[in-house]
Amino acid sequence: MSWFDKFTEKSLRRVAQSSSRRGFLRGIGAVLVGSAASAPLLPVARADNHSASAPKEEGDPTQCEYWRYCATDGFLCTCCGGTYNSCPPGTEMSPITWIGTCQNPTDGRNYIISYNDCCGKGPCGACLCIRDEGDRPIYRSDKTNDYNWCLGTQSAVYHCSVARVVGLAVE
Amino acid sequence: MFRFCSGLILCLLATAGFAQDRTHFNYILYCQGCHTADGVGAENAVPRLKDQVGYFLQVEGGREYLVQVPGSATSALNDKDLTAVLNWMVQEFAGESLSSNARPYTEKEVAMLRKTPLKELVKHREALVLSIASELKKVIK
Numbered sequence: 001m002s003w004f005d006k007f008t009e010k011s012l013r014r015v016a017q018s019s020s021r022r023g024f025l026r027g028i029g030a031v032l033v034g035s036a037a038s039a040p041l042l043p044v045a046r047a048d049n050h051s052a053s054a055p056k057e058e059g060d061p062t063q064c065e066y067w068r069y070c071a072t073d074g075f076l077c078t079c080c081g082g083t084y085n086s087c088p089p090g091t092e093m094s095p096i097t098w099i100g101t102c103q104n105p106t107d108g109r110n111y112i113i114s115y116n117d118c119c120g121k122g123p124c125g126a127c128l129c130i131r132d133e134g135d136r137p138i139y140r141s142d143k144t145n146d147y148n149w150c151l152g153t154q155s156a157v158y159h160c161s162v163a164r165v166v167g168l169a170v171e
Numbered sequence: 172m173f174r175f176c177s178g179l180i181l182c183l184l185a186t187a188g189f190a191q192d193r194t195h196f197n198y199i200l201y202c203q204g205c206h207t208a209d210g211v212g213a214e215n216a217v218p219r220l221k222d223q224v225g226y227f228l229q230v231e232g233g234r235e236y237l238v239q240v241p242g243s244a245t246s247a248l249n250d251k252d253l254t255a256v257l258n259w260m261v262q263e264f265a266g267e268s269l270s271s272n273a274r275p276y277t278e279k280e281v282a283m284l285r286k287t288p289l290k291e292l293v294k295h296r297e298a299l300v301l302s303i304a305s306e307l308k309k310v311i312k
Contacts, residue, residue, distance in 0.1 A: 095207055095212075095213045096204065096205050096207075096213050096216055096217060097204050098204050099199060099200055099203060099204045100200075101200070112196070112199055112200065114203075114204070140247070142201060142202075142204055142205065142242070142246075143247070151213065151216045151217075152212075152213025152214065152215070152216035152217065166199065166203075166208070167196070167199055169196065170192050170193050170196040
């Protein structure tokens with residue numbers, strides 16, 4: 001038997017004589033509980049995570065003054081059966097959109113907002129919101145909100161607009 | 172490995188830190204609205220970049236086209252930022268459509284090409300697509 005084998009056997013026997021399986025389990029349990037207390041990984045903590053996709057925000061998203069709508073030109077989907085992230089039932093979100101940035105007053109950071117139109121039903125007619133911050137003339141086609149962005153959808157009929165956060169602006 | 176990123180160190184430099192964030196941010200703000208986050212565009216509305224944009228760099232006139240297309244040439248981005256975004260788009264979206272001897276755009280090249288934006292776009296693109304189909308035997312949308 002090599003010296004390494006003897007050394008290993010001796011060490012393991014010493015550990016076995018001075019410890020118990022219950023003690024081992026107790027130790028593992030203490031480590032797990034301790035980790036959970038010091039570095040929580042539960043969904044509750046994640047929901048509080050300050051990420052670009054879920055910024056902390058305050059206010060009433062059915063009001064035009066809400067921070068995400070700084071460059072909106074249309075009906076707010078939050079008043080039409082949808083949310084600021086999703087279209088109302090029976091409509092289709094346009095994959096083609098116009099994109100700008102708005103400052104979130106809650107954390108003072110600028111977020112990239114995608115103003116996708118929801119298409120396929122007649123105009124919603126509720127909560128008309130025209131703020132147009134950063135809007136450019138129509139010859140700057142990627143930065144104008146004056147035309148119908150129902151492009152790439154089955155129907156070109158405009159219903160309402162969402163305001164999705166798609167990232168954090170680089171200053 | 173294609174020359175857009177011919178060595179590991181160059182790859183790390185190109186993708187590290189602030190510059191990459193700024194370039195991606197510029198893509199989101201100035202291109203993504205039409206070309207979409209994953210580069211697939213929209214059928215019958217916006218051409219697809221994903222897995223296809225690299226073919227344009229393999230046919231005569233295609234390299235110029237990607238700069239002279241109005242969305243590039245008349246973009247609000249300055250020459251340096253536009254060059255970075257174009258190279259980022261090719262790297263990000265070309266996939267297997269990129270040939271091994273492709274080379275990145277230079278700022279000087281982009282500055283010169285964008286002075287003459289295309290005025291007749293559809294026919295120009297159709298001709299390039301036909302070239303890609305006949306020379307490379309690839310069908311693109």
